[in-house]
Amino acid sequence: MNRNPSRSERGYDRLAGWYWLLEQPVFRRDLQRAREACLVDLPPMKRILMLGDGDGRLLQKVLMTQPQAKVVSVEQSSEMIALQKRRAASVDASHRVEWIQGDAITVPLQTGSFDCLVAAFFLDCFTEVELSHCLPGWLSCVANDGFFYHVDFVIPENGWRRMRAKFWSWIMHRFFRWQTGLQSASVVPVEPLLDSKVWAERSRRELNHGFIRSVLYQRRSSQLC
Ligand SMILES: C[S@@+](CC[C@H](N)C(=O)[O-])C[C@H]1O[C@@H](n2cnc3c(N)ncnc32)[C@H](O)[C@@H]1O
Numbered sequence: 686m687n688r689n690p691s692r693s694e695r696g697y698d699r700l701a702g703w704y705w706l707l708e709q710p711v712f713r714r715d716l717q718r719a720r721e722a723c724l725v726d727l728p729p730m731k732r733i734l735m736l737g738d739g740d741g742r743l744l745q746k747v748l749m750t751q752p753q754a755k756v757v758s759v760e761q762s763s764e765m766i767a768l769q770k771r772r773a774a775s776v777d778a779s780h781r782v783e784w785i786q787g788d789a790i791t792v793p794l795q796t797g798s799f800d801c802l803v804a805a806f807f808l809d810c811f812t813e814v815e816l817s818h819c820l821p822g823w824l825s826c827v828a829n830d831g832f833f834y835h836v837d838f839v840i841p842e843n844g845w846r847r848m849r850a851k852f853w854s855w856i857m858h859r860f861f862r863w864q865t866g867l868q869s870a871s872v873v874p875v876e877p878l879l880d881s882k883v884w885a886e887r888s889r890r891e892l893n894h895g896f897i898r899s900v901l902y903q904r905r906s907s908q909l910c
Contacts, residue, residue, distance in 0.1 A: 691788070693810070694761045696865030697739075701764035704740050711853060715893045719836050720805045721746050722890035722899035727832060730754045730800040734826055736789045737761070737807035741769030747803065748778040757799070759785045759792050790819050797828045805836035812869040820878050824904075833884065833902040838872050841895040850896040 690698070700707070708716045720743040730751050735758045738744045744758060760766050766784050773779045785792055789807075802823060808816060827833055838854060841847045854872050861867040884902040891898050 691761070692866035696861075697762035698764040700864060701740060701762060701768055704765075705742070712893060712897075715897055716806070717742060719890070719892050719897040719899045722836070722892070723834060723888050723901040724750045726888040726901050727751065727801060727834070730832075732757070732799045733801045733803060734794065734799040734823075735759070735803040736823065737810065738769060738803070738805065739765050741765070741772035743803065743805050744769050744782070745772040745776055748773060748776050748781060754781065754800075756782045757785065757794075758782055759787065759789045759794075761786065761788055789823070790815075794823070794826045796825045799826050799831060800828060801832040801834060802827050803834045805834075806838070808835065808875055809837055809869070809872060810865075810867065811873070813873045815868075816873055816875070817878055820875070824879075824884075827904050829904055829906050831904050832887070833879075833904070834899075835875060835902065836897070836899045837875065838896055839874070839898045840872050846894045846896070849894060853896065 697704075724746060727750070731754060733747060733751065733754050733756045735744060735747065735756055738758055738760055739762075744756065747754070747756060758766075758769060760769065763786055766786055769782075769784065770779065773782050804823070808820070811819065824833060838850070838857075840850045840854065850872075858867060858870055862870075879902065883905060885905055886900060887903045888901045889898065
């Protein structure tokens with residue numbers, strides 16, 4: 686197929702092999718701890734949608750902790766998908782994953798067809814305008830009583846933690862703008878985009894002095910439009 690990879694796709698292709706290493710100097714194991722933090726709170730599932738899972742470290746854990754689940758992984762970068770495939774094979778679970786290489790914004794996904802949507806350090810690839818446009822569509826893929834597992838950076842409300850988070854967020858956004866053409870200039874709060882009449886928070890963990898948050902939301906019954 687004759688495709689013109691986007692700047693973002695080319696950037697993540699370049700970064701894929703040493704993506705894990707980028708996190709080590711500042712976060713050590715905290716990003717991976719955050720990715721895995723609420724997995725224990727998920728009940729057994731049949732169908733899971735993962736968006737922008739990158740090099741597959743979370744996918745591997747999901748496959749291990751959800752032995753009955755089939756996973757659809759939507760990821761734009763072929764190099765990241767290659768790493769995901771290696772990690773799924775290492776736990777003998779490749780047959781449970783369907784990979785879709787493409788832009789999550791345009792990939793068609795069926796409404797209400799997943800027990801859980803997983804987005805770890807993925808929503809921060811988008812601006813507030815893009816998110817307010819795309820997030821409702823992604824969330825609509827979650828069935829009634831299903832879950833949305835969101836892991837991301839947050840800027841704490843005040844004090845030195847806020848200063849520290851703003852400093853590292855500024856560095857990261859500049860780095861990813863340079864490497865992948867990232868448009869957003871700062872962390873976009875996702876909670877205001879979630880309707881509390883539809884989504885109930887079930888568990889939450891905070892790491893790295895409040896800079897990283899893992900939250901598990903559940904769709905309240907009969908809220909799927
Ligand atoms: C910041 S990385 C996060 C990777 C991983 N989820 C993690 O926990 O580190 C964002 C990932 O999302 C992918 N991505 C970004 N925008 C995308 C889009 N519009 N459609 C599909 N994948 C996308 C990138 O290729 C990359 O693998």
